[in-house]
Amino acid sequence: MATGTRDRVIDAALALFAERGVAAVPVTAIEAAAGLAAGSGAFYRHFRNKTELVDALVDRELARARDRVPPARDEAGSDATELLVTRLRADLDFLRELGPLIHILVSERRRNPELVERLRSTAFEASIESGMAEVLSLAPPRAVRDDPEAAAQVMLSAMVGFFLAEEYYGRPAGPVSAERFARALAALLTSGP
Amino acid sequence: MATGTRDRVIDAALALFAERGVAAVPVTAIEAAAGLAAGSGAFYRHFRNKTELVDALVDRELARARDRVPPARDEAGSDATELLVTRLRADLDFLRELGPLIHILVSERRRNPELVERLRSTAFEASIESGMAEVLSLAPPRAVRDDPEAAAQVMLSAMVGFFLAEEYYGRPAGPVSAERFARALAALLTSGP
DNA sequence: GTCTATAGGTAGATAGAC
DNA sequence: GTCTATCTACCTATAGAC
Numbered sequence: 001m002a003t004g005t006r007d008r009v010i011d012a013a014l015a016l017f018a019e020r021g022v023a024a025v026p027v028t029a030i031e032a033a034a035g036l037a038a039g040s041g042a043f044y045r046h047f048r049n050k051t052e053l054v055d056a057l058v059d060r061e062l063a064r065a066r067d068r069v070p071p072a073r074d075e076a077g078s079d080a081t082e083l084l085v086t087r088l089r090a091d092l093d094f095l096r097e098l099g100p101l102i103h104i105l106v107s108e109r110r111r112n113p114e115l116v117e118r119l120r121s122t123a124f125e126a127s128i129e130s131g132m133a134e135v136l137s138l139a140p141p142r143a144v145r146d147d148p149e150a151a152a153q154v155m156l157s158a159m160v161g162f163f164l165a166e167e168y169y170g171r172p173a174g175p176v177s178a179e180r181f182a183r184a185l186a187a188l189l190t191s192g193p
Numbered sequence: 194m195a196t197g198t199r200d201r202v203i204d205a206a207l208a209l210f211a212e213r214g215v216a217a218v219p220v221t222a223i224e225a226a227a228g229l230a231a232g233s234g235a236f237y238r239h240f241r242n243k244t245e246l247v248d249a250l251v252d253r254e255l256a257r258a259r260d261r262v263p264p265a266r267d268e269a270g271s272d273a274t275e276l277l278v279t280r281l282r283a284d285l286d287f288l289r290e291l292g293p294l295i296h297i298l299v300s301e302r303r304r305n306p307e308l309v310e311r312l313r314s315t316a317f318e319a320s321i322e323s324g325m326a327e328v329l330s331l332a333p334p335r336a337v338r339d340d341p342e343a344a345a346q347v348m349l350s351a352m353v354g355f356f357l358a359e360e361y362y363g364r365p366a367g368p369v370s371a372e373r374f375a376r377a378l379a380a381l382l383t384s385g386p
Numbered sequence: 387g388t389c390t391a392t393a394g395g396t397a398g399a400t401a402g403a404c
Numbered sequence: 405g406t407c408t409a410t411c412t413a414c415c416t417a418t419a420g421a422c
Contacts, residue, residue, distance in 0.1 A: 161353040
């Protein structure tokens with residue numbers, strides 16, 4: 001059916017865009033990957049053009065990310081550092097799931113600045129806010145209490161920086177594993193006077 | 194003279210690539226920006242093709258970055274946190290200077306994986322190493338002493354994450370300024386038991 | 387080395403049969 | 405809705421005069 005094909009096209013495009021970049025994937029390749037004849041204009045029965053496909057793809061994937069249910073946290077028998085390590089690991093897994101979408105958003109930022117602003121004013125600010133609440137709930141050291149908002153941005157920036165290094169280099173960029181990284185970050189944010 | 198034009202072409206390309214992305218800039222636009230007639234093949238007297246231009250550009254800019262002389266640090270009357278804040282601010286300025294090159298490297302990573310690996314095994318690992326030495330020299334808290342390598346990667350990741358958010362969003366992404374950010378990060382890395 | 391002119395290729399998008 | 409066929413636009417790269 002029609003809607004089935006439309007979603008197959010989006011699925012195919014998502015995989016191809018993540019692997020090669022939006023600009024480098026011709027519509028014909030998307031058609032082929034979606035089970036349509038390459039070079040037939042079948043694609044254009046579902047999207048006016050490639051730009052509209054990217055918009056639909058980003059909308060669909062952002063909505064999917066927004067609807068994600070955060071895992072309930074199990075506080076039994078854990079100290080503040082352990083609780084934060086658990087959260088950071090979950091956040092990193094979430095970032096990894098979003099990897100393909102993130103690459104597309106980065107490469108499309110010039111074509112769609114309005115989307116960038118939407119993302120900043122929702123995802124970014126919400127992350128700072130929830131990070132601040134989380135870290136303040138964990139008996140934080142003075143360096144965090146002095147400026148919780150800045151500490152939350154340090155936490156978010158470190159996570160994003162670690163994730164992007166992993167993605168960019170195609171593997172852990174150095175000898176520090178995700179586990180070790182999360183533990184070091186959590187220790188900095190929860191230990192001290 | 195010949196070499197003069199070649200460098201003008203690289204300069205023009207660097208600016209255009211940073212602004213629009215490598216793939217979106219036709220050779221004709223580079224010619225125009227370099228003071229050559231658009232559509233004349235004058236470009237091809239200096240580079241075999243666009244790929245070779247990108248390679249030359251990246252080589253030149255990486256060498257320029259490598260040859261940068263780090264500013265001597267003035268330790269008079271400063272405590273550990275202040276010293277680190279100063280270093281972090283200088284590092285952020287350096288990242289900002291490298292902005293155009295970084296965008297190009299990111300967008301070209303699929304076309305030139307060998308360059309990515311060269312960058313990882315030199316710039317990334319050197320940054321961790323020097324960051325580790327720096328932070329250990331500043332009477333660090335236990336969280337840093339426990340795993341200095343991981344703490345150094347937290348520092349590097351936070352800096353890169355902050356910088357990239359600024360670049361991606363086209364302005365400071367949140368209410369936390371670079372100054373506040375550097376101060377919070379330095380406090381986390383130098384205060385505590 | 388730079389120009390005018392152009393060949394040749396690739397990708398976006400449409401027309402019309404089925 | 406999907407196909408075959410094709411039109412158009414743009415871009416890379418070359419030829420040959422100056």
